[in-house]
Structure formats: C-alpha cells, structure tokens
Amino acid sequence: MFNVQDIRKDFPILSRKVNGKPLAYFDNAATSQTPQQVIDAIVDYYSNYNANIHRGVHTLSQEATDLYEQARQKIQAHFNAKFSHEIILTSGATHSINLVANGFSSLLKKGDEVIVSALEHHSNIVPWQMLCERTGAILKVIPMNEEGELVMSSFDNLLSENTKLVFLNHISNALGTINPIEYIIEKAHEVGAAVLIDGAQACPHVKPDVQALDVDFYVASAHKMCGPTGVGMLYGKEAWLNKLPPYQGGGEMIAEVTFEKTTYADLPHKFEAGTPNIAGGIVFGAAIDYMNTIGFDAISTYENDLLNYATQKLLEIEGLKIYGTAKNKTSVISFNLENIHPYDVGTILDKLGIAVRTGHHCAQPIMDFYNIPGTVRASFSFYNTKEEIDTLVEGVKKAKMMLS
Amino acid sequence: MLGRAQSRPKLENKFSYNLLTMLEETKLKFVIVSIEDIQNEIIDEFSMFDDWEERYQYMIDLGKDLPLINDQYKTESNIIKGCQSKVWVHAEMTDDKIAFTADSDAIITKGIIAILIRVFSNQHPKNIIDADTDFIDKIGLKEHLSPTRANGLVSMVKQLKMYAIAYQTQLN
Numbered sequence: 001m002f003n004v005q006d007i008r009k010d011f012p013i014l015s016r017k018v019n020g021k022p023l024a025y026f027d028n029a030a031t032s033q034t035p036q037q038v039i040d041a042i043v044d045y046y047s048n049y050n051a052n053i054h055r056g057v058h059t060l061s062q063e064a065t066d067l068y069e070q071a072r073q074k075i076q077a078h079f080n081a082k083f084s085h086e087i088i089l090t091s092g093a094t095h096s097i098n099l100v101a102n103g104f105s106s107l108l109k110k111g112d113e114v115i116v117s118a119l120e121h122h123s124n125i126v127p128w129q130m131l132c133e134r135t136g137a138i139l140k141v142i143p144m145n146e147e148g149e150l151v152m153s154s155f156d157n158l159l160s161e162n163t164k165l166v167f168l169n170h171i172s173n174a175l176g177t178i179n180p181i182e183y184i185i186e187k188a189h190e191v192g193a194a195v196l197i198d199g200a201q202a203c204p205h206v207k208p209d210v211q212a213l214d215v216d217f218y219v220a221s222a223h224k225m226c227g228p229t230g231v232g233m234l235y236g237k238e239a240w241l242n243k244l245p246p247y248q249g250g251g252e253m254i255a256e257v258t259f260e261k262t263t264y265a266d267l268p269h270k271f272e273a274g275t276p277n278i279a280g281g282i283v284f285g286a287a288i289d290y291m292n293t294i295g296f297d298a299i300s301t302y303e304n305d306l307l308n309y310a311t312q313k314l315l316e317i318e319g320l321k322i323y324g325t326a327k328n329k330t331s332v333i334s335f336n337l338e339n340i341h342p343y344d345v346g347t348i349l350d351k352l353g354i355a356v357r358t359g360h361h362c363a364q365p366i367m368d369f370y371n372i373p374g375t376v377r378a379s380f381s382f383y384n385t386k387e388e389i390d391t392l393v394e395g396v397k398k399a400k401m402m403l404s
Numbered sequence: 405m406l407g408r409a410q411s412r413p414k415l416e417n418k419f420s421y422n423l424l425t426m427l428e429e430t431k432l433k434f435v436i437v438s439i440e441d442i443q444n445e446i447i448d449e450f451s452m453f454d455d456w457e458e459r460y461q462y463m464i465d466l467g468k469d470l471p472l473i474n475d476q477y478k479t480e481s482n483i484i485k486g487c488q489s490k491v492w493v494h495a496e497m498t499d500d501k502i503a504f505t506a507d508s509d510a511i512i513t514k515g516i517i518a519i520l521i522r523v524f525s526n527q528h529p530k531n532i533i534d535a536d537t538d539f540i541d542k543i544g545l546k547e548h549l550s551p552t553r554a555n556g557l558v559s560m561v562k563q564l565k566m567y568a569i570a571y572q573t574q575l576n
Contacts, residue, residue, distance in 0.1 A: 019456070341510035345490045347511075351456050359488050373509060375492070402461060403511055 004296040006384050010035035022354025024388040029173055029379035031223045041286035045279045071285030073310050078288045080209040081235050088234040089281045093200040094123040096219035096234035101127035103244030110136030114219040115158050117168035118144040122362040124198045148175040148324035163193040170202035174363040175324025175334030185215055199401040205330045207296040210235050227287030231280030301381045303331040306380045313393045323375055331380035340403045342376045348399035442523050443539035450543035459544055463515030471520040473507040483561045490511045495567040501526050524564050532568035
C-alpha cells in the first residue's frame with residue numbers, strides 16, 4: 001500500500017531545512033534523493049566487501065565480483081534484457097550514449113543519415129553531431145509542436161533507406177513529454193535503422209521492457225533512480241554490441257595482449273575498460289530493488305496525481321505559462337511568470353527552501369523554439385506531497401509579488 | 405550615489421592644496437571616496453535589513469533603478485560568460501577613471517551588478533584591481549559567491565577587474 005508519509009521516512013535528506021525552511025525538493029529530474037536502504041548498501045559494501053573485481057583469487061575479490069555481477073543481473077531483470085551481458089555498466093547515460101556514438105563512427109559513411117528529435121538533452125545531441133562531423137553523415141531533426149510533442153508525420157517523411165540511426169529520449173527532461181517510442185522504433189526498423197533511446201528521464205517513472213520495445217540501445221543513469229551518481233547502464237542487443245568496436249582500451253576489456261595484437265574480451269567486459277565503479281554498480285542494484293519495492297504502477301499513479309494537482313494550482317496564478325502541455329507527459333512542469341526571468345523566480349524559491357531548476361535544462365533548442373531564455377522547472381517524485389506543492393504555489397506567488 | 409556626491413567637496417576642503425601635493429602618492433584616496441568607503445556604506449545600508457526578504461527586495465529595487473546601458477553596448481562581446489541570466493557590461497575610461505554601465509535580463513542579477521558598479525565605477529584602474537570583495541559576504545550575499553552559482557557574481561567581479569587591468573596597461 002502506497003503511503004507517502006512512510007516513504008518519506010526512508011529519505012533522511014527530506015527532513016532537513018534549507019535557509020531555515022523545510023526543504024521542498026522539486027529538482028528530481030536533475031537528480032533523485034537517496035533512501036536509507038541505498039545509503040546502507042554503500043556503507044555495507046565499503047564496510048564488508050571492498051576489493052577489486054574479476055581478477056582476484058582471494059575471497060573478498062570473489063565476493064565483490066559476485067555482488068557486482070548480481071547487480072548486473074538485477075538490472076537485466078529490471079529492463080527485461082535477454083542476456084546479462086547485454087547490460088554494460090557505464091558512468092551514466094552520457095557515457096553510454098558516447099560509447100554507442102563512438103562505435104558507430106566506424107559503421108557510418110558519408111551520406112548516411114541519422115535522426116534526432118527536437119526535444120533532446122545536449123548529451124543526446126552533441127555526441128551525434130560529433131559523429132556526423134567525423135563520418136560525413138547527415139543529422140536530421142524531428143520537429144516539435146507548440147505543445148512540446150514530436151510531429152510524427154514529419155518523422156515519417158525524414159525516414160528513408162539512408163537512415164542508419166534514430167536516437168531520442170523516452171521522456172523529455174525539459175518538458176516531460178513522453179515520446180511515442182514504440183511507433184518510432186517500429187518505423188525505424190522498417191528501413192533498417194538502429195534506434196537508441198535515452199531513458200535517463202523515463203526510468204524514475206516507468207519500467208521499460210527492452211525486449212517488448214524491440215529497442216536496439218537503451219541508456220539510463222542510476223542517480224535519477226534513487227541510486228548514486230557516476231554509474232549508469234547501456235543496454236544493447238547482443239548482435240549490435242558485438243558489431244561495435246570497443247570504446248576505451250585498458251584492463252578488463254582484453255582477452256590477450258601482445259605488442260603485435262590484442263584480442264578483446266567478450267561482452268560485457270569489452271566495453272568495461274579499467275576498474276569500474278564497483279560500489280556504484282552494486283548500489284545501482286540496490287536502488288532498483290528499492291524502486292521495485294515501492295512499485296512502478298504505484299509510482300506513476302501517485303506522480304500523475306501530483307502532476308494534475310500542481311498543474312491546476314499553478315495555472316491559477318495569473319501570468320503563469322506552462323511550457324510542454326503534451327497529452328502524454330510525466331511529472332515535470334516547466335513554467336515562466338510573465339515578464340519575469342526564471343532565474344529570479346528560482347532564487348526567491350530557494351530562499352523559501354524550495355529547490356527547482358532554472359535555465360535551459362541543457363535543451364537550448366527547445367528554449368529557442370519557444371523564444372525564451374529558459375524556464376523554471378519543478379519535477380515531482382513519488383516522495384513529494386501535495387502540501388509541498390502548496391508551498392511551491394505560495395512561493396511562486398511570493399516571487400511574483402517581489403519581482404513584479 | 406548621493407552620499408558620494410555630498411562627501412566629495414567636503415573631503416577636498418579638508419586638505420590644503422600643499423598638503424595634497426605633498427601626498428601626491430596617495431592623492432586619489434582623498435579626492436575620490438575610496439572603494440572601501442563605498443563598501444562600508446553598502447554594508448551599513450544592508451545592516452538595516454532584518455531578513456533575506458528585505459535584502460532581496462532592496463536588491464530588486466537597485467536593479468530597477470540601474471541606469472540603462474546604451475543599447476549599442478548590449479552586444480554579444482559584452483556579455484559576461486558564466487551567468488544563467490544575460491549580463492552586459494560596458495567600460496569607458498575618462499581622466500584615469502573607469503565608468504561602468506551594465507544591464508541584465510534578470511532583475512536580481514541586475515541588482516547585484518548595480519551594487520558592483522556602485523563600488524567600482526569612477527575609480528582608478530589600480531584601485532579596482534587591488535580591491536577585495538569581502539563586503540559581498542558581509543551584506544549576506546555569500547551564497548552568490550560560489551563558483552557554481554548560476555548568477556556568476558564571481559564572473560562579474562572578474563570581468564570588472566579585467567577591464568581595470570586592460571586600462572591599467574594603457575596607463576603604464
């Protein structure tokens with residue numbers, strides 16, 4: 001049974017004060033807070049198992065290796081990947097995207113086309129731009145409409161036999177739009193293109209099934225899912241991961257090394273050069289366990305309720321405009337007050353103990369589309385409450401009063 | 405601003421021409437209200453406020469009162485990097501003193517730059533270069549000093565000092 005007051009007890013940080021006021025944390029799309037169960041997992045690892053993995057003959061190393069590989073299996077099960085070696089542990093979604101983009105630089109040729117969406121985070125634009133610069137491939141963009149939804153008819157027109165790759169986020173970090181990835185994957189596959197989905201913003205809210213989606217690559221970051229920073233994952237279909245060359249050279253990723261030739265290790269180690277973030281990987285598993293204990297159905301039902309409540313309350317404020325009004329969206333509200341800079345609103349809210357994000361949210365093309373310098377973004381998690389949203393609404397009213 | 409205009413003749417009258425000549429080296433300290441004096445003046449003003457709300461309301465008002473920068477100077481090259489809001493600063497030197505004008509699209513940032521301009525404008529480049537900025541901490545705006553702070557107060561101070569360094573080079 002979902003009880004937000006019980007859940008809040010799991011998060012020590014939620015009871016702290018900021019600027020003398022109780023913290024109201026609405027920057028969940030940037031990073032989520034960490035429950036005690038996950039903090040305990042970090043302490044447990046360093047207190048009892050800390051060792052380097054995969055190579056040691058001693059017991060500690062073997063135990064740490066087991067825990068690390070169990071975490072990989074947990075991630076595999078969570079995303080419903082066919083094999084655990086299809087899960088590459090990385091430093092986060094950005095690293096995962098770069099790994100794939102780098103791999104494709106040897107597979108693309110001049111004139112090939114790659115399609116990105118207008119709703120992307122810079123981390124899902126820049127690596128592909130770099131890839132296109134290196135290979136001579138052409139970058140095409142699926143446009144968005146005023147509501148912040150991708151225009152699917154334009155996507156259909158962009159697709160051709162030259163399309164080799166399509167990449168977009170599952171959910172937009174700036175606007176919260178849930179993109180129709182099922183349709184996009186199906187259509188892209190019809191022309192033989194591979195699809196990478198950036199799930200960084202989706203994974204805190206939904207449980208993706210990579211086999212049902214039939215997606216080629218899916219990436220996520222642990223720190224947006226109640227886990228630690230500096231760790232994330234890349235799911236890739238086995239055939240694709242075998243096709244891509246290694247990203248970084250080093251220990252762990254080799255089978256045999258001589259000065260004449262090196263043969264690479266099998267998946268997943270081929271892509272995991274050097275000592276990995278061992279604690280991070282293990283704790284990522286603990287974070288997934290935690291979220292599954294709460295349950296993703298309960299999470300999305302509750303967060304939708306928060307979103308509707310907050311949308312209704314905020315829109316009661318005269319001069320407040322919400323950007324991103326897609327029919328299908330998650331608990332993110334990007335807004336501005338008329339003639340007031342988002343930075344000013346964010347500064348006043350901070351003084352009231354309310355944490356929001358301001359700025360372009362690493363999605364400048366979206367801000368350019370709306371011709372605004374940025375927005376105030378409040379993103380809600382399953383541990384937020386309606387009382388906190390009331391605090392936010394009062395805070396925005398106060399900011400409006402002070403700044404007008 | 406008013407305080408400076410009033411105290412200036414008073415200070416000049418205090419000293420005879422001869423004394424000023426004898427103190428040629430330190431002359432500037434007497435004929436211009438020093439950066440430190442202005443900073444102390446600002447610290448006094450801010451000490452009257454009881455809470456953050458009054459402090460911020462005052463800064464917002466300072467921002468609103470900041471004289472407009474000439475539009476021709478609101479160029480891409482005059483934008484200070486490292487701020488979440490846009491900040492334009494223009495500098496001009498006359499009689500060995502730098503006058504700054506500025507603008508921002510965010511009002512709190514504008515208030516902050518207004519305070520900085522009040523401190524640094526109409527000063528000799530060397531005094532600007534040598535000035536410390538502890539007063540920012542003392543007026544309760546310490547949170548804006550962190551290098552990660554999106555308003556880029558650190559970048560603003562750095563930029564004003566860069567102008568001073570550039571003009572100082574011209575004087576040497």
